[in-house]
Amino acid sequence: MKIAAACYPVDGPDSWAGWEDKAEAWVADAGADIAVFPEYGAMELAAITGARGLSAEMRAVSEALPRAWDHWARLATRYDIHILAPSGPVFDGDAPVNRAMFLAPSGKRQAHDKRVRTPWERDPMGCAPGGAPVLMDTTLGRVGVQICYDCEFPLATRAMAEAGLDVLLVPSQTEAMAGFSRVRTGARARALEAQCVVAHAPTQGQAAWSEVVDENTGAAGIYVPSDHGLPETGILAQGAMNTPGWTRVELDVARLQTVRTAGGVRTRTDWPEQFGADAVSIPPIPLVSLR
Numbered sequence: 290m291k292i293a294a295a296c297y298p299v300d301g302p303d304s305w306a307g308w309e310d311k312a313e314a315w316v317a318d319a320g321a322d323i324a325v326f327p328e329y330g331a332m333e334l335a336a337i338t339g340a341r342g343l344s345a346e347m348r349a350v351s352e353a354l355p356r357a358w359d360h361w362a363r364l365a366t367r368y369d370i371h372i373l374a375p376s377g378p379v380f381d382g383d384a385p386v387n388r389a390m391f392l393a394p395s396g397k398r399q400a401h402d403k404r405v406r407t408p409w410e411r412d413p414m415g416c417a418p419g420g421a422p423v424l425m426d427t428t429l430g431r432v433g434v435q436i437c438y439d440c441e442f443p444l445a446t447r448a449m450a451e452a453g454l455d456v457l458l459v460p461s462q463t464e465a466m467a468g469f470s471r472v473r474t475g476a477r478a479r480a481l482e483a484q485c486v487v488a489h490a491p492t493q494g495q496a497a498w499s500e501v502v503d504e505n506t507g508a509a510g511i512y513v514p515s516d517h518g519l520p521e522t523g524i525l526a527q528g529a530m531n532t533p534g535w536t537r538v539e540l541d542v543a544r545l546q547t548v549r550t551a552g553g554v555r556t557r558t559d560w561p562e563q564f565g566a567d568a569v570s571i572p573p574i575p576l577v578s579l580r
Contacts, residue, residue, distance in 0.1 A: 295536075305356075316364045322371060323371045331353075333499075336498060376436055395580060399577055423575045457476075460490050
């Protein structure tokens with residue numbers, strides 16, 4: 290499996306054609322089976338409409354996302370690639386949810402919502418918590434998504450691990466190094482405890498016209514548990530800070546299964562032995578086919 294995580298610069302496209310050309314150029318350059326784009330990367334769609342101000346930006350992106358997802362779907366089929374498209378606010382009711390869309394070459398798609406909101410998303414954005422997580426059964430293995438802050442909490446990823454998680458995708462948007470470091474630490478922790486590969490894709494650059502993505506700091510990274518047959522650091526690949534482009538790896542997912550059954554430690558299996566594990570009931574997670 291080839292995985293590409295984007296350090297994605299937020300631009301201000303002035304037309305749909307310009308935005309579509311950018312999206313296709315990135316997908317064409319990915320050279321992977323899975324391409325991961327960041328949280329709130331869809332906010333650049335607001336620039337097409339000229340929307341300004343927090344509420345106007347969010348409404349504009351919500352209205353534009355169905356058209357954008359259709360374009361990502363065409364690219365997934367054209368380039369035979371699985372794409373986690375950039376997330377953005379979607380108004381299902383009075384309050385928006387932060388939603389990313391995963392698109393398979395088969396034409397199938399699956400939405401993923403951010404569950405745990407940051408203080409900024411609570412106020413002033415007024416976001417609502419999204420729906421429960423799902424795990425996707427793809428031709429490449431079982432793939433899950435945890436959007437930014439969500440990856441700093443373990444239980445949803447644990448539910449995915451119990452359902453056979455292979456690859457966890459973590460799109461993020463952080464304005465400062467401290468925020469980026471928190472998400473990267475969470476991503477690496479989920480790789481360790483779930484014994485899976487985690488691909489982290491952040492936004493990059495400045496967008497002074499936007500109240501949501503005006504400042505962006507980060508570097509893409511792809512992480513695994515540090516164990517037999519895998520890097521001793523747990524880092525498969527690490528991009529340069531604040532440098533736009535793809536960070537890519539090629540990984541035999543079977544190596545993860547070997548680590549789970551014959552590694553130096555068995556964190557996925559040994560989860561129930563930790564203190565307090567019997568006090569936490571983790572609901573089963575839906576498995577959705579995107580083959």
